[in-house]
Amino acid sequence: xxxxxxxxxxxxxxxxxxxxxxxxxxxxxxxxxxxxxxxxxxxxxxxxxxxxxxxxxxxxxxxxxxxxxxxxxxxxxxxxxxxxxxxxxxxxxxxxxxxxxxxxxxxxxxxxxxxxxxxxxxxxxxxxxxxxxxxxxxxxxxxxxxxxxxxxxxxxxxxxxxxxxxxxxxxxxxxxxxxxxxxxxxxxxxxxxxxxxxxxxxxxxxxxxxxxxxxxxxxxxxxxxxxxxxxxxxxxx
DNA sequence: GCAAAGATTTGCT
DNA sequence: GCAAATCTTTGCC
Numbered sequence: 001x002x003x004x005x006x007x008x009x010x011x012x013x014x015x016x017x018x019x020x021x022x023x024x025x026x027x028x029x030x031x032x033x034x035x036x037x038x039x040x041x042x043x044x045x046x047x048x049x050x051x052x053x054x055x056x057x058x059x060x061x062x063x064x065x066x067x068x069x070x071x072x073x074x075x076x077x078x079x080x081x082x083x084x085x086x087x088x089x090x091x092x093x094x095x096x097x098x099x100x101x102x103x104x105x106x107x108x109x110x111x112x113x114x115x116x117x118x119x120x121x122x123x124x125x126x127x128x129x130x131x132x133x134x135x136x137x138x139x140x141x142x143x144x145x146x147x148x149x150x151x152x153x154x155x156x157x158x159x160x161x162x163x164x165x166x167x168x169x170x171x172x173x174x175x176x177x178x179x180x181x182x183x184x185x186x187x188x189x190x191x192x193x194x195x196x197x198x199x200x201x202x203x204x205x206x207x208x209x210x211x212x213x214x215x216x217x218x219x220x221x222x223x224x225x226x227x228x229x230x231x232x233x234x235x236x237x
Numbered sequence: 238g239c240a241a242a243g244a245t246t247t248g249c250t
Numbered sequence: 251g252c253a254a255a256t257c258t259t260t261g262c263c
Contacts, residue, residue, distance in 0.1 A: 043244070052244075062259065080256035082245050099244060120247090123255080156245045200244050224245095 005182035007174040010070035014089045014096040018044040018215050021087060022193050023185040026103050028162045030179075035108030035162055037152055040191075041101040041216040041223045043198045045086070048095065052204035052211075055095035066095040071174035071182075075159070075166055081123075082156030085164050087173060087182070101199070101214070103152040104222035105161070112151045112161035119160050149221040194218040 002025050010017055021042050028035040045053035054063040054076070065074040066088055074086035074097050086097035105112055152161040159165070164180065173182045195212040202209065216223045 045244075054244080057260070060259080076244085077256095077258060079243060079245050080258065084244060086244090101244085123247095154245070198244075203243075 002183040002186055004176040005071075005174055005184050007071040010087065010089045010174070011091060012089075014044045014046045014098065015213065017087075017089045018042045018098045018213070019193055021098055021100075021182075022215055022217060023189060023191045025106070025183040025185065026100065026158070026162060027181050027183055028164075028179065029108070033108060033111060035111050036106045037103030037158075037161070038106055038185075039100060039102075040104045040220045041214070043099040043101055043215070044096070044213040045099060046096045046213070047090075050208055050211075052198060052201040052208045053096070059095075063095065065170050066097050068092055068170070071172055073164075073168050073171045073173050073180065075164060075169040077166065078156070083159040083165055084155045085159055085162075085168075099155060100158055101155045102216070102222050102224045103158050103161070104220060105148045105151050109148040109151065113148065115163050116151060116157075116160055153222050154224040191217045191220075199224070 005024055009020055021039055024039050026037045026039055045055070047053060048055045048058065050056065055066055057063070059067050062076055063074070065072055066086070068088060069092045070087075070089050072088040074088050075083055076086075078084050085100045087100065088097050090096045150157075152158045162180065168180055171180055172178055173180065175181060176183075193215050194217070196214045196216070197210050197212055198214045
């Protein structure tokens with residue numbers, strides 16, 4: 001069994017916190033319909049001096065949650081169409097967070113699949129009528145991802161699978177009674193951890209662009225494709 | 238007040 | 251392999 005995720009674990013060094021979040025459970029809802037996934041990929045964003053971190057611009061309306069207490073969910077909209085979920089770390093006033101990049105679905109997989117299908121259908125409806133005439137792709141329950149391993153294999157997909165939006169910004173993920181929450185990994189469970197450069201931050205100057213602040217489980221089928229296979233190939237031996 | 242780009246994903250060439 | 255989708259936030263005039 002799993003238990004609550006202690007907020008004390010989020011107070012320390014964000015790089016250590018990022019590693020400790022690998023293997024933790026992300027949970028949405030309760031009972032038989034609960035969606036549960038194991039975190040297999042994260043990235044650390046550390047304070048105003050990290051020029052890849054949203055806190056680099058100082059306190060703004062968007063990133064205010066990052067300046068708050070640890071254990072809160074920092075959720076923002078990226079590219080106008082996807083949300084990203086972060087776990088706020090370090091004491092209040094120290095703006096750092098860990099981006100949840102990928103989750104391995106464990107329970108409620110059908111619920112996640114449904115959320116994904118609804119998302120694609122909604123996007124399709126807003127496109128020109130010509131698009132409506134084309135057959136739906138990716139909405140089928142069958143296909144390569146039928147085992148569900150890829151349902152949350154990316155930061156945007158995590159939020160789709162767990163129905164996470166701006167309404168969840170600021171929520172306390174360490175509250176065991178919360179609808180969206182973290183839970184600790186089962187006692188004795190251990191996963192290998194690989195470090196590599198963060199993904200999608202080409203706008204950041206060195207040395208931040210190359211800092212190995214992305215952590216993931218090598219070889220896990222639910223890790224995002226963006227930089228997984230190539231790095232694994234070079235580091236897996 | 239306006240233009241540009243973004244911690245992404247998908248589908249077409 | 252590349253560009254579109256889509257909208258909020260940021261940066262500059």
